[in-house]
């Protein structure tokens with residue numbers, strides 16, 4: 001099979017898995033999502049003590065049935081973290097804005113979501129950031145990640161390659177969203193995360209060979 005056909009197959013497989021995972025998140029209900037998030041947040045806060053010496057990170061402002069980050073963000077601010085959140089730009093690029101409780105929000109230029117007002121920062125601000133919390137619908141034991149399908153974080157992570165130091169990439173997942181190695185279909189542009197935080201604890205991931213790159217030669 002040629003590279004182009006291979007990508008069509010992987011794209012369809014991703015969409016199917018995304019739909020299944022989205023439904024499962026909705027079926028969990030608010031109470032279970034909140035309870036898994038509370039357990040996960042405890043592990044994350046402990047882990048950050050060692051992995052975020054400058055107390056600086058990025059986090060997403062959750063929407064829909066994502067792991068709800070509201071209380072985590074407030075807690076991180078209280079204990080002194082500098083927090084950046086993603087800003088959607090045209091052409092599926094991300095910029096970054098500082099976040100703190102009560103910051104004024106305004107409608108995004110590209111979609112029906114609200115984003116903090118204030119200065120925008122490019123990828124170079126990641127030189128000051130210890131950890132990027134990467135939104136995901138699922139991650140497998142290789143660190144391969146399935147996102148919302150915009151490719152925003154894949155592009156952003158690729159754009160950090162030229163920085164002298166890159167933050168640690170970590171996803172927050174509900175327990176059932178951590179999958180066996182190879183369960184996530186991958187395409188050549190997909191970027192991996194290094195660890196996941198689950199309600200049961202932190203898992204550091206050991207990347208296996210890339211199936212896509214092998215098949216494409």
Ligand SMILES: Nc1nc2c(c(=O)[nH]1)N(C=O)[C@@H](CNc1ccc(C(=O)N[C@@H](CCC(=O)O)C(=O)O)cc1)CN2
Nearest residue numbers: 060061062063086088111135147148149150151152153
């Ligand atoms: N909370 C949170 N913020 C986040 C992300 C995220 O996953 N979670 N993102 C992570 O990347 C970025 C936004 N990602 C997005 C991904 C897809 C679409 C979107 O419009 N999807 C349409 C399909 C559009 C199209 O294909 O033309 C849809 O789902 O209907 C919007 C934003 C940045 N901020």
Ligand SMILES: Nc1ncnc2c1ncn2[C@@H]1O[C@H](COP(=O)(O)OP(=O)(O)OP(=O)(O)O)[C@@H](O)[C@H]1O
Nearest residue numbers: 014146147148149150151152153154155158189190
């Ligand atoms: N580095 C890149 N350069 C150009 N296009 C890219 C790059 N990375 C991803 N894309 C495009 O983004 C699209 C979506 O990718 P993918 O399905 O992996 O998104 P995702 O990782 O689930 O989304 P997100 O990162 O927004 O959470 C792909 O069709 C791909 O063409």
